[in-house]
Amino acid sequence: MSGTTHVFTVSAPARLDVFLAAQPPVSSRAQAQRLISAGCVSVQGACQQNKKYRLQPGQQVALALPDRPPEPELLPADIPLHILYEDDCLAVVDKPRGMVVHPGAGGERDTLAAALLSRYGRGGLSSVNGPLRPGILHRIDKDTSGLLLVAKTDCAHRQLAQQIEAHTFDREYRAICHGGFQSDAFTLEGQIARSPKDRKKMAVVGEGGRYARTDVQVLEHLGPYSYLKLKLYTGRTHQIRVQLAHTGHPVAGDVVYGPKKPALGLQGQCLHAAFIGFIHPGSGAYMAFESPLPPYFTRTLALCRAGR
Structure with a gap:
């Protein structure tokens, strides 16, 4: 060796x-x-x-x-980005479904991180999370659409990261999931860790994981489906997808944690990061941003309403 x-x-x-x-x-x-x-x-x-x-x-x-294998190099990629807001400290990006946030083991190139690097350069993004994740504060899955907060300076990054750690960074999602619920408002909480059966997946575990909490509101009963608003208290990997699947109500279209045949003609989970709110690290003012439901989501919602 x-x-x-x-x-x-x-x-x-x-x-x-x-x-x-x-x-x-x-x-x-x-x-x-x-x-x-x-x-x-x-x-x-x-x-x-x-x-x-x-x-x-x-x-x-x-x-x-x-010997550690050499880390892949992040190269800039000229990919259009939907920027809702930006200033000298941060940017709010509305990520489309299908875009990976940063390169991983698969060596993806057309990532949000690569697009940010092309737009701002390394000097215009925080370096706290290393050269493969310039400006990246938090992430959402490839097939999840919606809002991400990007840090442009190390100082802003650390202050915003403290809000995430203290659970004062507000995040709300919209989802369509399988099945119905008896209660219209409830909380999902427990521990999440790597699945002992499949290391590529996460799972709800009895012990040895990290605490995870999601507050759920049923917005609409849609026969065999439900339309949900979900507020994250913590932000664990695949949190919403894992917790809903654990209750027997996987997110529609999620072939990792739900049925292997995608529901409703979806190509990935029907999950959208619709709202973020935080204290601006420079001004101290509370800022909030919303992202409207994207076309794939509204089409799926209309299909569910027509069939209920």
Whole structure:
């Protein structure tokens, strides 16, 4: 295995993963356990993949860190953007369905981040989230449409991120989901983590996840479907999609968490980020923005109303 090897001498009895997590190249116990499982750790020259292995004083532990693959470069892409508002601190973007926010493992190029880079340049966007996510404060899924807040300076980014962390950044969505509800207003809350069955998906879990809360209002009963307003208190990955699917009411068109055959002729989940509100980091004034329902959503809503 190519890479860098670190050797440590044990000074006191310890569990292997606990010992490894305390060493400078390792950032957490979870990372230590992944490295052990991957065969990157040896004790006294022998590969050790038991995270609970008991180390004794004087033993040598070798950690072989593989070379990190080079990060993909973000290149500017001249893609038109719908900017609702902008000033020296920030911009509010209305993202179309089908656009990825920033490149991931798939190496996507025509992303919102690439379009922002083309429009503003690196000097005109915050650098807090690294070179692949210039200006990106938060994200919405590829097939979710609607509003995103972009930071132009590092100072604005940090102040806005604090609002997201403190749950004072207002976000509301509209969705059409499968099934009906007995109550017209309720709250979905619990813990969300990576699915133990499919690491590409998220799931509601009993423990070990991150707290997630969504306040739900039923705007319209549409026979086999419901039209919802959803207010995010937290912003976990796939939060609305996962929580609704967990209740047996997946978002219409969501082939990841719902029926594999898209409902109502949809090409992706019928989910729209319709409203954001926040305190401006420069003026201190509260600002609010709304995005009207896009054509794919209004067509689906009309189809549901006609068939109920």
